[in-house]
Amino acid sequence: MTTLPPALADWFATKGWTLHPHQLDMLARAADPATLLIAPTGGGKTLAGFLPTLAELGPNPAPGLHTLYVSPLKALTADIRRNLGRPIEGAALKIRVEDRTGDTTHTQRRRQRADPPHILLTTPESLALLLSYEDAPRIFAGLQRIIVDEIHALAESRRGDQLVLQIARLQSLNPQLRRIGLSATVENPPALARFLAPETTILAADPGPDPDISMLDTEAPPPWSGGGGRYAIPAILNEVTRHKTTLIFHNTRAQAELFFHDLWLANTEDLPIGIHHGSLSREQRERVEQAMTAGALRAVVCTGSLDLGLDWGDVDLVIQVGAPKNVKRLVQRIGRANHRYNAPSKALLVPANRFEVVECQAALDAVRAHTLDGEPRGPGPRDVLCQHILATACAGPFDAEALYAEVTTAGPYAALTRPEFDACLDFTATGGYALKAYDRWQRLKQTHGRWHLRDPRAAALIRQNLGTIIDIETLKVRLRGHGAPLGEVEESFAATLTPGDTFLIGGQIVRYEGLREMTVEVSRSPGRDPRVAVFNGTKFATSTLLADRILAIFQQPSWPELPAHTAQWLSLQREVSRLPDPHSLLLESFPHDGREHLAVYGFAGRNAQQTLGLLVTKQMESQGLAPLGFVATDYATLIWGLDPVTDPAPLFDLATLRDGLDTWLSGNAVMKRTFRNTAIIAGLIERAHQGRRKSGRQATFSSDILYDTLRKYDPDHLLLQITRDEALRGLIDFSRIEALLARVGPNITLVRRPRVTPLAAPLFFEPGRIPVQGEGRERLASAQAQALMEAAGLA
């Protein structure tokens, strides 16, 4: 068994710290090739991960990188550096710990490459960059251990797929490398263990007591629609005054901003309250983190940027504003409160609207019943592999055989076939086109059996585009003639605006006037039917587990456990129309604002509801019902068009839906969006950089054109295959539609009402509206052009 350096053991003793059993276990397993530690937040999980390294390095370590720590969050690396510094300095160990993220200065990075610290704390993206340098073998020479923190969070996304490919690379450079995975919330430990390494032992610590969790009681009921939970500010402030430190979680940055603004206005006692999210500058985030660590803040309004890991021992209350969508994420957030081991975490849920009251109740029930949701991910995406091949070529020439062998040691790519690998290699080298290759201008060439960049200068461009996170570009919104911005909207939303359109931002309705130097200019508008601007953010679909629980709640004869306002709302819906149930598919049809609407209550999660929108509008188009667009939520799809639906059964025929899926898939907006992401990750198109967008003449063209060109001339191209796979398993989620239609059988109920129903009303405020390009839109465009010409006196 590896033992602690005496100085460190003494320091623990003087602090009165005793190691937890699982921390001792980690020391005992220091030599194991791979260990997955599952321990509750506050259980000293991170220290447990580092103990073997501290023990091996000892008081006077030789120079060189010994341990690499990878976390999904920049904030986490800074926090770990501080926390690790205390025992290292306390015990006077000569161990250098540094972090390296997108925020690290250029000078610091260069020095780190020349003279790496003993322990380097980083993110998957920064690691990808490091590994792409020619001197990667020297930087990582002698690396003994890699620690992956919050591994469950990484394993859910392409970032994790990229990371395990990098670990495979590191293992080739250092066969002695050992791996540690750390996590608090794991629904399927063996699957996560396989993700980390083929032979991983699982170490599960005592999970600790159940959390103390409930829904926040408020005087005012939540609004009918929308997010943000600002109605609950008085009750939330009251809770903040009654606790030492409160974390107030929001699901999106925009909501956090708006909430913070209003909270501050209501904060008559001047309680020190901060805000933390990924769109803030590094200085701002660091200031909040330091104030938090120093215990100077009573509350922090935050988003997913604080979901994970930060060890703030003083937090004694977590408030979740808005429905959690996913029980696992909720449990993770609850764990942020009370980092003392074996003390229950305290949490309050604040539904943002009435629908979310029901979802919050369902989530409370699920947490109490210890059920976690989570659907298994498929094999590792090949666009990530393409990027990995390009990055590998940046570091130096490689042998295809060896790289294939290396890649298949990574869990998500274990089943990758050689032809699949070769197709990815061919794509990166020649573009992989069927009809014509870039014979003379290949990106990668083979010389003496090894692959390398044809033009070494291309490495800089490839490095700029590394990473699998696709940023959502946002634009500031300003009142024309006034200085202070009202907030931000997604660029894709701004692009749909034409002067005169109205939308809601910062709680007020504004009129779009124009775009000026990357700022959306607006004026105040008394309009009553705004379009709504909100961040799309990361869209988690409500899990099947939660959706089923919500449907079950709807079936109750009454709802004594729900607040009266929500119980009344559900009663009203039951009276006016009916409530969805697990055994049938409820549809509501009604006119509103000059358009016909169809609400489809499938409860299949946001992605499947979106697919249903695509498939059903396509059917409507062929029936001449002139659909104009739709929007999907986790519970329902709302479709609007020019003509009403009267006979719904043919629209929901599974055989027809499935038959046409491929054709329908190819032309739609979701596929184009998926293609764009895939094309960026695989290196076909470059990321849009702020600076470049500013240069007047727009040299880039939309990825939609490339998508259409490939579909026409090269329909079997690798990127189209990847796009189809990704869309089917992610954004399309057709399996949940199949499950839905299997569940309801022939029971499809259409209720026709003269106006919007209580259940449908919230759908009108959803962001992410998807237009349907068809006859309806052509009819509208003609009318609109005519009106504009008439207004200009030109008709």
Add this chain to the structure above:
Amino acid sequence: MPRAPRQGITQPMHHALFFHGETLHLMPSGALFWPARKTLAVSDLHFGKSERLARRGGSLLPPYETQATLEKLDRDLEYTRADSVICLGDSFDDLAALDGMEESARLWLARLMAGKDWTWITGNHDPGPIEIGGTHRADLKVYPFTFRHIAQAGEKAEISGHYHPKARLAGQTKPCFLADANRLVMPAYGVYTGGLRAHDAALTALMARDALAILTGPRVLAMPMPR
């Protein structure tokens, strides 16, 4: 005997623009047809764009844009039966673009050019005359019009390209023609061409306040130029 353009229900609908006493057909594809002279004008074909990017070590874009652009041009020539063709500049992305052109594409282009009065106007991308048929010119005057690549201040009855204008209507952005009393700016015809929003300062300064934007697409629609 000259034949009128064939116009059936399945044929695309053009927008008829009355400009300096002449009727011009602004076509869904972004081409301009002048029936009285049986002349087709297209601008900014940018043949060989994907290859130029590849040569410079960048992305390997789907190398089909030359073929796609030729297909469009073939269809428009077939439909309009034009005798004369004017390419308004930036037809080739650079000097090497013609060398890089596939033999089949060269033959295709040669077939389209055969028997037609074909003018290549030089744009800022074009290297100057290249080894392909047709006439090469800096600009072309065909009464009452002047065809050139970049619009010039103070000109009248001028038809130009260069800016790749596009505009948004009812939630969709499309390449567009811009027209006022004095000039007509054409959209880019090449498939891999970006665009410049019509409300960009370069275009609002160029065009008169009452200018129209005529959007390409299945239906050619005119609207006041966005500002």
